[in-house]
Amino acid sequence: MSGWQAVKLVVNxxxxxxxxxxxxxxxxxxRFSRGPRGLFYATGYRLKFPVAGAFTxxxxxxxKHDRAYFDEQPTLIKHEERHSWQYFCLIGLPMLPLYILxxxxxxxRTGCPASRNIFERLAGLDDGGYTxxxxxxxxxxxxxAFSALRSHPRGQ
Incomplete structure (x- = not known):
């Protein structure tokens, strides 16, 4: 872990x-475990929200995946690490409502929550697996949106 990564760990x-x-x-x-560069993993996450392969x-x-999921996707780890820097730069929890906005x-603008999301773009759309x-x-x-709602009626 570099000096700046240690600072980010403490500040976050x-x-x-x-x-x-x-x-x-x-x-x-x-289940919690240590990851690289001052990061930690929480694997086997069971809640249905947010809908994402991983989130930081x-x-x-x-x-929701096991630890091997991270070992197989080094660019995803880089993407998620960039999000951890965003928490650092935004002094923590203000990141959550700003991310939602x-x-x-x-x-x-696009029908996709990532394409024009400044936080996803700065973290690297490709590295995060986004189109x-x-x-x-x-x-x-x-x-x-209305077409999607009509094709998936409630209760099914």
Whole structure:
């Protein structure tokens, strides 16, 4: 672990973002272990939200998968580590509502929560396994959303 990675680990602990991640991991009944470069893993996460292969809160990367999932995806770890730096730069928990706003904006503009999400773009869309979708009209986005709702009625 480099000196700056150690600073990030300490700051993300003090700013409560990593501790919030631990709380989310406990609620999701995840198993915790050390990862590289001052990161930690929470594997076997059982909650259905958020819908993602992995997500980061502070210095903790959470996934429903087992630890081997990370070993097989080194670029994903780099992507998630960049998110841990975003928590560091935004002084922790303000990252969560800002991320939700950025994902909402991206969803409105492209139909995808990542394509125009500044946090995902800065973390590297490709490294995170995302496809970049073009900006489209709001009408097209709403039409796609309503079509998806019609094809998946409630209760099924």
């Amino acid at each position: 602990t003090i700013n409560l973002s990593t501790l919030t991640g631990v709380l989310v991991g406990v609620l999701g009944r995840a 809160i502070g210095n903790l990367i959470l996934t 950025a994902a909402s904006w991206s969803l409105l 970049e979708y073009p900006v489209q009209s709001l009408g097209k986005t709403l039409s796609q």
